[in-house]
Amino acid sequence: MSSGLNLAQQEAVNYLHGPCLVLAGAGSGKTRVITHKIGRLIQSGVAPKSIAAITFTNKAAAEMRERAKDLIGRDAKQVVVCTFHALGVRMMREDGAVLGLKPQFSILDSDDVTKILKDAGGTTDAATARIWQWTISKWKNMGLNAAEALAIAADDNER
Known part of the structure; x- marks a missing residue:
């Protein structure tokens, strides 16, 4: 399963004692390492549904998903392969009730907010x-609630 990998990559693939961060430059084989790592974990008895591969971009997640499917087959569908944002949304949908969120909440983009x-x-x-959006964001970053923001609003435009 480790064909085409250099020694450092093989070490990452074969490390089975906890989380493993694969940090390397563009085009260095990170996706190949991670897909082989997923295969190695499954081969060693780890349930596919308990494996997560998290990346930064949708493009990288799609590529990783496709490569995992090619390398592993059907089991790849059970592996969580997504972006950090998608993982956050997934967790909020599954456990958001603890925070008072409904599972069908919406995430607004900047055009929606405008x-x-x-x-x-x-x-x-x-x-x-x-x-207004920038001002609200500034107040949120300062940790202000609505009453505190209103108290420091500079003018009617900010109120």
């Missing part, structure tokens, strides 16, 4: 809505 702010603020100016 539209909501334009509607709520009674403006058609996207630039104004983006300024």
Whole structure:
């Protein structure tokens, strides 16, 4: 199962004593190492549904999923292969009730937020809505609640 891997890559594939971070530059074989690692874990008796391979981009996750399927076959469908964001959403959907979230919650992108702010603020100016969005983000990053943000609002535009 480790064909075409160099010594360092084989060591990563064969390490079975806990999590393994594969950190390397573009085109260095990370995806190949991770897919072979998934195969090695399954081969050693680890249940595919208890394996997670997390990456940064949807493109990388799709590539990893495809390569795992080619290398491992049907078991690859049970392995969690996704981006960090997708994993977060998955966890929130599965366990979000603890936080008071409904499983069908929506994640808003910046265009959604701009539209909501334009509607709520009674403006058609996207630039104004983006300024409001930036201000709200700043207050959230400062850890302010709504009452605290209102107390420090500089003018009617921020209120």
